[in-house]
Amino acid sequence: MKTIKSKWEQDEDIKHFIEVVDVPVPQKNEVVVQVKACGLSAINKKILTEVFQKSSCDNFIVGWEVAGIVTKADDSVSHVSVGDEVVGILPVDSPFSGCAEYSLFHEFDVVKKPETLSFEEAAAGIGELVKAYTALFYQGHVCSGDTILVLDGATAFGSIAIQLARMWGAKIITTVSSKEEKNYLESLPFSVAQIIEVSVKNNILVSSVMEETGGVGVDVVLDNGARQFSTEEDIILMSEKYKFPVPHKHDIISCLAVSGKWITSQFGLQLDPPDSQQLFLRGASLCFLFDQVWTLSYAQQGRYQHVLHDAVDKLHGGLVKVKIAKTVSMDEVVEVMKNLDNFRVGKVIMKI
Structure with missing residues (x-):
């Protein structure tokens, strides 16, 4: 499996590299997803060092918002099955990157994707929708x-x-x-x-x-x-x-x-x-607003599943649309991540 990680150097610059690792093996309540599309988001070094509780430079994954197909599932998994098209968000402390051929998810971090919703649209919209839902509904109580x-x-x-x-x-x-x-x-x-x-x-x-x-x-x-x-x-x-x-x-x-x-x-x-x-x-x-708090604690699994399902329903129904600014291959992610801030309108995604 090819995956992309990010390495932090002493001069604070971001260095990206591709690492070849074995296809992950699912453990209890886990599924392996063959990645079809992944949304690209800026990496915040300070947040990641807090999550990993490390002060030294380290390697971090790139890409959390994933749409793909379930290829393996542990016997304990009940929400999805092998062959299902799914969309979800990797935990920020996951050792597996979304910019990869395969990735490993907890079953409560993914939901089924309707066949008529493209992998690209699902990956581009899921993370931003969860973030907006968290801000406006749970924090802003907008009405x-x-x-x-x-x-x-x-x-x-x-x-x-x-x-x-x-x-x-x-x-x-x-x-x-x-x-x-x-x-x-x-x-x-x-x-x-x-x-x-x-x-x-x-x-x-x-x-x-x-x-x-x-x-x-x-x-x-x-x-x-x-x-x-x-x-x-x-x-x-x-x-x-x-x-x-x-x-x-x-x-x-x-x-x-x-x-x-x-x-x-x-x-x-x-x-x-x-x-x-x-x-x-x-x-x-x-x-x-820290939208990744959902995937760092499973105390709110039911509520988070509701948010994910509602987000997918809104994307599928066309009630919420996201503009895809650019679609890149896995080999192009390294260069695009260096200039991600230049894409002010829409979302950049990786497609396999």
């Missing part, structure tokens, strides 16, 4: 009539969050940082309340949100990272690193309404006393 600010709405995660929130009756405000992103959102079969064009040089986020909401603010902010500091040097460094504007945490808090919720993907976010005071005065709250 009809709420107003939601989704930052970077043209990304794979942002666009799915918009579609899911709109399905539940929420009013959507979102941001873009290029004409390409704006054109993509405007091409969707529905319209959002406002698309705010932001850049490194302007700071119109708060004023635009307040104008749209009549000075009330939004009920939920769903971010794609937040800037810790607001010095000119910090802004320049962030723009050079991410190639797109990242809002300051104070601006995000300023967009919240009374009892609003800020759901952040920013690992290690630091709140200063003035930030905490602003949240306190609004009666607002902060949630940290």
Whole structure:
């Protein structure tokens, strides 16, 4: 079996390599899946070192969102059978990569895929849908009539969050940082309340949100990272690193309404006393979004299975659609992962 792993060097650069290993053998409640497609996501070194509880450089797998066919199953498995087409998400601490010919899953980490739903669409959408479902339903408690600010709405995660929130009756405000992103959102079969064009040089986020909401603010902010500091040097460094504007945490808090919720993907976010005071005065709250928490603990197996089934049903029914930005082969993954941040619109997937 060929698999792709990622190696962290002293200079913090990511080095990818292909390793040949034996096809895994399923143990209790495990199944072997022949990979047909795998969604590619950025690797967060800090999160992985926390999960693996290692401070030194190590090798980590690449690719968690997988669609494929079950080829082997332990006798204890009851949810799926050999020959079933399935889709699922590997645990972040799994020793088997999704970018491989075969991978090993716990039976509760996969669900059956309808035959009319392609492997590519399933792999591209499952991870982002679970993440959006976790943020909006379990953390944001979004319901009809709420107003939601989704930052970077043209990304794979942002666009799915918009579609899911709109399905539940929420009013959507979102941001873009290029004409390409704006054109993509405007091409969707529905319209959002406002698309705010932001850049490194302007700071119109708060004023635009307040104008749209009549000075009330939004009920939920769903971010794609937040800037810790607001010095000119910090802004320049962030723009050079991410190639797109990242809002300051104070601006995000300023967009919240009374009892609003800020759901952040920013690992290690630091709140200063003035930030905490602003949240306190609004009666607002902060949630940290880590979608892989489902696969790191099996205390919520039933609930997680419900999320996976609902995600697949929405993809199959066309209620939620994900744009596939690029399809690559296994040999191309090494090069694409180095420049994954350049794909701002849609999802990159590997297809075998």
